[in-house]
Amino acid sequence: NRDQDEHKVKEYLDELEFLTYTAGGEVTKRFTQRVEVPNPKTYIGSGKMEEVQHYVKENEIGSVIFDDELSPAQQNNIEKLLKCKILDRTSLILDIFAQRAKTSYARTQVELAQYEYLLPRLTGLWTHLERQRGGIGMRGPGETEIETDRRIVRDRIALLKKKLSKIDRQMETQRGNRGALVRVALVGYTNVGKSTLMNVISKSDVFAENKLFATLDTTVRKVVIGNLPFLLSDTVGFIRKLPTQLVESFKSTLDEVREADLLLHVVDISHPNFEEHIDSVNKILDEIKSVDKKTIMVFNKIDKYQPEILEEDDLITEKTSSHFTIEEWKKTWFSKIGDRALFISALNKENLDEFRKRVYNEVRDIHVTRFPYNN
Ligand code: GDP
Structure with missing residues (x-):
């Protein structure tokens, strides 16, 4: 049912807009496209991409957020085409968690999740980007870590996991008590x-x-x-x-x-x-x-x-x-x-x-x- 679908898509985008607002951003434009399956290379089709590109060129849009998790390759390709910051639903949610984590335990959990998201996206990802500081999606692991090689990220993941499992054991004992x-x-x-x-x-x-x-x-x-x-x-x-x-x-x-x-x-x-x-x-x-x-x-x-x-x-x-x-x-x-x-x-x-x-x-x-x- 087309009406129902459209209604749902509106709700999804409302939610994504609310997530963006929670992360400190503002939505100025929405794009939707009806396709059977997302384009494996660029998620959206080339016509839609041109439409978005137009607004980026006019400086009406500073970053583009997709309501799905993009594959590392998709993210890379879209960035090359649009030449602006590309976020997906996962990185947006991770960013909100990074802002909201107050205790060291929560911060460790979010940091681990961010590194795991980052690891498959390390190659070539940030090179086409203007080196912007701050903003949504840039909190947490900073640029310096992003530029270092995967091995360092893997070591960091292992360390965070160890730290978490130690706290986990303490919490388990606490719950037991x-x-x-x-x-x-x-x-x-x-x-x-x-x-x-x-x-x-x-x-x-x-x-x-x-x-x-x-x-x-x-x-x-x-x-x-x-x-x-x-x-x-x-x-x-x-x-x-x-x-x-x-x-x-x-x-x-x-x-x-x-x-x-x-x-x-x-x-x-x-x-x-x-x-x-x-x-x-x-x-x-x-x-x-x-x-x-x-x-x-x-x-x-x-x-x-x-x-x-x-x-x-x-x-x-x-x-x-x-x-x-x-x-x-x-x-x-x-x-x-x-x-x-x-x-x-x-x-x-x-x-x-x-x-x-x-x-x-x-x-x-x-x-x-x-x-x-x-x-
Ligand atoms: P949580 O994320 O599930 O913990 O939700 P919160 O307790 O933070 O509430 C989210 C928002 O919903 C806040 O603005 C609350 O004031 C509002 N809220 C919570 N309960 C009610 C209710 O019974 N009626 C209305 N109208 N708003 C509510």
Whole structure:
């Protein structure tokens, strides 16, 4: 369906624009092209390339960002043709991570991912470029490292891996020392409200803002609901096409998810692509072998969303009034995903009592199976 495709492409580019903005850039022009498969040499076709070239020559564009991971050869060829800075989705995401990494652990993880991205791209890559300093895609491994040979990069990768595995072991011990408390992990696409929810239920002060990947390091808080304590972790947000280098180097950050007893999968239902977001998250959960974990789906931002009501006969009625009662929510499409779903607004603190009750019940059940004699 062409309309649906175009709608999707718009959403993808909106997301890429949001990523660019998060990295500190500004988008002035968008280009799309409908092709069966990307051109193996230049990703886009020659006609489209000329169109882009025109804007580069007119100085209307300083760099071009592709919504995909370009092969090293493609990147090289496009750079030769356009003679400007070429970024792909992976390098853009890596750049944002580099800006946002605060602890030395997160910095090490990002640095490793950046070097792994860089290694196959070392030959000839930067030679056609004007030697510009700074800007998106230039943070992290600087020019001097880029110009040195692959061997040095490989040594650096080995060193970073060693450093990480040492910290990993320490973290493993720390996690072990946390004792028998039930562990709950917030997971979800980036910017869905995980940190906001974490703050509301743990009364803590985790950094939340309307940018992608505000959270890089895992935050773990002890939360008490009723008189039941458990550990709640908020981890890095997932995104469509999350660079594999990152999934690999954020292994330990993701261990928090892997070792959790219960997942709270937070979804922003006000986002037009939320169903695809759910799929992206599930895909990464699958990669880290956590897709079969006990999960509560938490649909957030109900204050920003107008659902359609499903009648008995499956016909849809448009809702005209602005507020939805919980009974009405139960009549929507979302009720079809079963009772594992909750609808909240973390921002307006709507329906949080039901949320707490559900989490409490699940945690209590896990607790009881773990300590059958203490209860
Ligand atoms: P995270 O990346 O998943 O941790 O998301 P954040 O907690 O940083 O939130 C991302 C943005 O969504 C912030 O601007 C929040 O204020 C906003 N937000 C979070 N929860 C809600 C909500 O229930 N309703 C609305 N309208 N905005 C929300």
